[in-house]
Amino acid sequence: MSVLWSLRSVRKVPSTIAAAPSSGVGSWDPRARLVPMTQPGPPSPESVSAAGRGAVLGIGRQQWADAWAGLKAIAPLMPGSVAFGLAFGALVPALGINSWTGLFASVSVVAGASQISIVESLRANAPAAIAVLTALIINARFALYSAALGPVFSAFPLRWKLGLAHLMTDQAAVVALQHVDTYPDPVRRRWFIVGGALPFVAVWVVGTVAGIVAGPVIPDSWQIGFIVPLMFIAVMVPGLKRPEDMVGLAVTAAVVLAAKGLPFGLNVIVGIVSGIVAGTLFAEWADASRARRGMHQQTVAEAAEHEAEGGL
Amino acid sequence: MRVFLIFLAAGIGTYLIRVSGIALLSNPEKIPPRVRRALSLVAPTAMGAIVVNSLFLDEAQWRAFGAWHLAALVAIGVALWRRSAGWSMVAGAVAFALLIVAGL
Incomplete structure (x- = not known):
């Protein structure tokens, strides 16, 4: 899934955002959103009154509205998530992996590229340590998102930080970073983020599941394994822009084959x-060459933006 | 059980990576530039390694030239042309299906 959005807003991440009272499901207090902010764009009076009119399932209406906005923001990326889930799921029965284990993988790891790398390691009869290490190296990119999201989540209650961290796919992280300025209020912001991230993981x-169910009925002649290079070509190639990517890719390809x-x-892994x-x-x-010519260095946000262009 | 434990370990490790900056970092610019650059290269190199390994090799031996390579070329061409993952997927899948039907 290629995500080609600008993250310029994240460079304005408020470092002094006011900590609003903790307000999880069932304990939300509309006044929490009225804590003075250092950033523009506080909630409108209309949204405040709408929030106070009632709750559904113990969640305030404003929270539902913010979560819905998060869902709409990430919805265009969901077909790719479904397709990639299908691809991984179809590989599970093909390698004789237990269906429940395959489902557990998607719930616990939530990172398709690394999950497929584990499947490939199993196919190569690799030791467990190598399978896990390869997957973690592939997932090291999440450290970059996590670093960029640190200030964005800084005013969230700890349980929200810990919960949202698990849902931070490449796409969800980018959408969260993109809307930092739109949701300066930490309460509204976290509902916006969970509204996008949770359904994205759900699909x-x-x-x-659909891939696990459909996998056994797909004939061998279809060569379903081609989905692996195809998916990664589709995700990676549109985001290849920087010269260092080309250099890294060329060296990687040469070493993998050699x-x-x-x-x-x-x-x-080598x-x-x-x-x-x-x-x-x-x-x-x-x-160093650019610095000699007086050009700027890349910030973490710029690095995360580039990372998101090819993330899964 | 072994496969389950592998995914469990990967899940725990991945979660720790995901939560690291959120829990510890209030200023992401504190990351050393070299580490930042290395992290930004993880995605293209990791995906590239998987593509090359699955496209050119089959159980550590060279894969015979055929539908896999030709369909991959189509997918790469469309990806560069349209800069779209969706179009690249569709074009590659259609090309692969046609090549398989054609007996390649």
């Missing part, structure tokens, strides 16, 4: 690490 899980004789699919090192060194060299 990913639904796609996985090291194909390594056992347990280790050529993949290729990834080699590409990261080569790309980083190239980027430092390029940055």
